[in-house]
Amino acid sequence: MKVSYLGPVGTFTEMAAKAFFPLSDRVPFKTIPACIEAVAEEACDACVVPIENTIEGSVNMTIDYLVHKQRLPIMGTITIPIAQHLLMHPKQAGKTPKKIISHPHAIAQCHDYLQSEYSLVDTEFMNSTAEAAQMVANHPDQPIAAIANELAASEYELDFVGYDIHDYNNNHTRFIVLAKEETKLKLPALNSGYKTTLMVTLPSDYSGALHQVLSAFAWRKLNLSKIESRPTKTGLGNYFFLIDVDQLQDDVLIPGVKSELEALGCGVDILGSYPCVHYQDQSKKTSPTSC
Numbered sequence: 001m002k003v004s005y006l007g008p009v010g011t012f013t014e015m016a017a018k019a020f021f022p023l024s025d026r027v028p029f030k031t032i033p034a035c036i037e038a039v040a041e042e043a044c045d046a047c048v049v050p051i052e053n054t055i056e057g058s059v060n061m062t063i064d065y066l067v068h069k070q071r072l073p074i075m076g077t078i079t080i081p082i083a084q085h086l087l088m089h090p091k092q093a094g095k096t097p098k099k100i101i102s103h104p105h106a107i108a109q110c111h112d113y114l115q116s117e118y119s120l121v122d123t124e125f126m127n128s129t130a131e132a133a134q135m136v137a138n139h140p141d142q143p144i145a146a147i148a149n150e151l152a153a154s155e156y157e158l159d160f161v162g163y164d165i166h167d168y169n170n171n172h173t174r175f176i177v178l179a180k181e182e183t184k185l186k187l188p189a190l191n192s193g194y195k196t197t198l199m200v201t202l203p204s205d206y207s208g209a210l211h212q213v214l215s216a217f218a219w220r221k222l223n224l225s226k227i228e229s230r231p232t233k234t235g236l237g238n239y240f241f242l243i244d245v246d247q248l249q250d251d252v253l254i255p256g257v258k259s260e261l262e263a264l265g266c267g268v269d270i271l272g273s274y275p276c277v278h279y280q281d282q283s284k285k286t287s288p289t290s291c
């Protein structure tokens with residue numbers, strides 16, 4: 001089986017893909033849309049893409065591409081601990097970096113550190129943390145530093161200039177697995193429960209609309225682990241909601257919510273009903289608060 005992920009080798013997404021599909025072939029792609037397209041075009045059987053980080057929040061690129069461009073079903077989710085480090089080429093030992101490069105989420109996760117240690121140094125966004133590490137490795141004569149993980153440090157043979165530089169200890173990123181419905185995925189042993197993700201669009205903006213939506217879940221005692229609003233991209237103030245329910249799709253309660261909301265004029269799509277996996281690095285003491 002082939003699994004696409006945000007590359008190159010050494011990204012957090014690769015760590016998540018390896019933890020979820022230890023026995024599959026992993027194929028790196030340059031962007032999140034390219035990973036998703038690889039599944040849509042059947043070049044790969046599944047993809048692993050980031051969706052949410054404890055410090056920085058949602059990965060909008062993943063949500064928007066999934067909702068607006070390629071509506072592939074969500075087949076699973078995995079949460080992994082994130083530790084960011086500042087890496088430089090060994091040839092630059094002892095030098096101060098003139099530029100710090102990384103994925104925008106990684107830079108945001110280290111905002112306080114960068115502000116206190118390198119407030120005058122420019123930052124530049126890359127497609128991924130490992131792409132930044134690779135860039136540093138390919139330019140040994142330039143005083144640039146990458147924010148990336150341990151895997152990238154060893155893959156690209158870089159030195160640690162700062163260790164565990166993320167601003168909050170409890171730093172986790174959740175990734176989703178997308179695959180075509182007909183693909184029979186071999187999912188790993190489950191250890192953290194299930195989720196069902198619904199996409200809800202309101203018929204129009206009227207008072208109490210969101211309250212009515214939430215009531216449909218509340219009186220059925222369905223626990224929600226996330227509610228996210230994103231623009232429908234059709235006009236200012238037009239939003240859809242992504243709602244994660246803490247259980248598998250059943251025959252009664254979730255179909256009941258769907259029909260009740262549809263009777264109110266809402267659009268309801270079920271984006272997936274799937275197992276959650278927590279990958280716990282034994283050396284880290286923190287754990288995510290939900291799956």
Ligand SMILES: O=C(O)C(=O)C[C@]1(C(=O)O)C=C[C@@H](O)C=C1
Binds near residue numbers: 011050103
């Ligand atoms: O750049 C990487 O290593 C990624 O896997 C991407 C990504 C993200 O999109 O948030 C994943 C996890 C970390 O939160 C930082 C970056």
